[in-house]
Amino acid sequence: MASKKRTFGRVRKLPSGRYQARYLGPDGIDRPAPHTFATKREADDWLAERQSEVRSGTWRDPDAGAVNFEVYAVKWIAERGLAATTVELYCRLLRLHILPTFGAVDLDQITPPHVRAWRAERLETTGAATTVAKAYRLLKAIMETAVDDELIRRNPCRIRGAGKELAEERPTATVAQVDAVADAMGPRWRLMVYITAYGPARPEEQAALRRPDVDLVRVGVWIRSAEPELTTGRRVPGPTKSAAGRRFLVLPSFLAVELQRHLDWYAEKAPDGLLFVGERGKPFRRSTFGSKWRKARVKAGLPANFRLYDLRHTGHTESTRSGATLKDTMVRAGQSSEKAALRYQHSDTERQKEVAKKIDSRVRRERKRAEAQRERPPSGTDRARDA
Numbered sequence: 001m002a003s004k005k006r007t008f009g010r011v012r013k014l015p016s017g018r019y020q021a022r023y024l025g026p027d028g029i030d031r032p033a034p035h036t037f038a039t040k041r042e043a044d045d046w047l048a049e050r051q052s053e054v055r056s057g058t059w060r061d062p063d064a065g066a067v068n069f070e071v072y073a074v075k076w077i078a079e080r081g082l083a084a085t086t087v088e089l090y091c092r093l094l095r096l097h098i099l100p101t102f103g104a105v106d107l108d109q110i111t112p113p114h115v116r117a118w119r120a121e122r123l124e125t126t127g128a129a130t131t132v133a134k135a136y137r138l139l140k141a142i143m144e145t146a147v148d149d150e151l152i153r154r155n156p157c158r159i160r161g162a163g164k165e166l167a168e169e170r171p172t173a174t175v176a177q178v179d180a181v182a183d184a185m186g187p188r189w190r191l192m193v194y195i196t197a198y199g200p201a202r203p204e205e206q207a208a209l210r211r212p213d214v215d216l217v218r219v220g221v222w223i224r225s226a227e228p229e230l231t232t233g234r235r236v237p238g239p240t241k242s243a244a245g246r247r248f249l250v251l252p253s254f255l256a257v258e259l260q261r262h263l264d265w266y267a268e269k270a271p272d273g274l275l276f277v278g279e280r281g282k283p284f285r286r287s288t289f290g291s292k293w294r295k296a297r298v299k300a301g302l303p304a305n306f307r308l309y310d311l312r313h314t315g316h317t318e319s320t321r322s323g324a325t326l327k328d329t330m331v332r333a334g335q336s337s338e339k340a341a342l343r344y345q346h347s348d349t350e351r352q353k354e355v356a357k358k359i360d361s362r363v364r365r366e367r368k369r370a371e372a373q374r375e376r377p378p379s380g381t382d383r384a385r386d387a
Helices: 040-056 069-078 084-102 112-126 129-148 175-185 190-198 203-207 253-265 286-300 310-321 326-333 340-344 349-375 380-386
Strands: 010-013 019-024 030-032 220-223 247-250
Touching: 010 040, 019 040, 069 084, 069 129, 084 112, 084 129, 112 129, 175 190, 175 286, 175 349, 190 203, 190 253, 190 310, 190 349, 247 326, 247 349, 253 349, 310 326, 310 349, 326 349
Parallel strands: none
Antiparallel strands: 010 019, 019 030, 220 247
16 A cells, blocks of 8 residues: 655655654745654654644744843843833843853753752852842743744743742831931931831932922922932932822921921022932932941931831831821822722822821820820839839
């Protein structure tokens, strides 16, 4: 019985006794199998798989993934239109954690086992789970775009939960501690401490504040832009972190005096002058502020791991304790979310005034209580203990 004539591809027996398979791809290029086969049946099966891919429309150029990962990753970052601080972060993650392993290989050579081994090595070597999670998310995002570009078939980053950051709960400060650290920072920087704690505004947002952004009548500030500082010391003026970051921040009324005093004594004198400048009239610098902050933190009795950003967490907590809804807190912090539940909550300026008023009352009450305790005469027990 005559054998059935082949309609797709070709198989030939080599002098070695092994079989070679090849076919004409949809792109008109003759495509040989990447390896030879021990039997003719194995070669036929390989051709059948390629034919099925062509018929179903899932066929991909087997050479498409032969693109160097480092070249593709650098281009990926450049094409995203990212903020300068994000570009800086991604380049650092690439340089320190990703490129040493994947920089010299092609996209289609990165496999799930390679990714698992890389992540395990990074965790063991660095002990920095949060940084490794960031690096994994970046790698996964780059490879996902490679899938969209049809350079690889599947994303090799398939480790469930590997991109989640399990950061420890950040500490909060009491009203007395906020006052103490504000005093310790000195009159030039105390307002920044209070706006961070009771706004709460990001440091890079405050670095961009100017005289016209201050509203003494409504007691608040307009957050319109941000000026983050790179590790090189260069300031990068630009938009807020998200559209929600552009907002009017209603402050507790006890800060009215602080705002007026700061405008009179420390802000740049030009009509459009910066609100926060150093002793020499230079713009806010993270390095200079940081050295003052560390000394003030110790003087105020705050823990060694307490950062300026933790005052924002304090602000979130104070808003919640003052009866703010989740949406209220998000508006004050300049955060955005697409969760459906938040679409049915509203927080306009009037509601923000209510929240600020409650914070004001709470701070005043805590201060009054602390003052009363300091002035309270000692009890008989106290006198006996001191005797």
